[in-house]
Amino acid sequence: xxxxxxxxxxxxxxxxxxxxxxxxxxxxxxxxxxxxxxxxxxxxxxxxxxxxxxxxxxxxxxxxxxxxxxxxxxxxxxxxxxxxxxxxxxxxxxxxxxxxxxxxxxxxxxxxxxxxxxxxxxxxxxxxxxxxxxxxxxxxxxxxxxxxxxxxxxxxxxxxx
Numbered sequence: 218x219x220x221x222x223x224x225x226x227x228x229x230x231x232x233x234x235x236x237x238x239x240x241x242x243x244x245x246x247x248x249x250x251x252x253x254x255x256x257x258x259x260x261x262x263x264x265x266x267x268x269x270x271x272x273x274x275x276x277x278x279x280x281x282x283x284x285x286x287x288x289x290x291x292x293x294x295x296x297x298x299x300x301x302x303x304x305x306x307x308x309x310x311x312x313x314x315x316x317x318x319x320x321x322x323x324x325x326x327x328x329x330x331x332x333x334x335x336x337x338x339x340x341x342x343x344x345x346x347x348x349x350x351x352x353x354x355x356x357x358x359x360x361x362x363x364x365x366x367x368x369x370x371x372x373x374x375x376x377x378x
Contacts, residue, residue, distance in 0.1 A: 271307065291310075295309050308331070312328070
């Protein structure tokens, strides 16, 4: 068997260029891989962390804000919801254990994690203005706007130039 070599022009001019090229390509591949798994963006965070957990929908009306948060597998007693100034803070912890024993194998799966999501409201709700409802992994909030927030909206006319 004969050994073939690459033409000299295909080789990097020095070892530093080779390693820089390799590092750039590895970073690109890892970034591409992580984009499919948002929870891997920050390894220090827990399993459910990241900008998209829990998934939320926010609808603003003249009288208030309606927020729906999807928290599948999280129990009501694992949730902590607070209002701090003009921000709704949703925190929770989830733990799940699953065990199967059958002939020839024993499977144990454990998942633990916590999450925290801050939702800016644009106003500080009055006491008793936040109502929450939890059912089947869906957390719904109805937040009434204070009267000052209702009148704070100002229509701006746009002139043609």
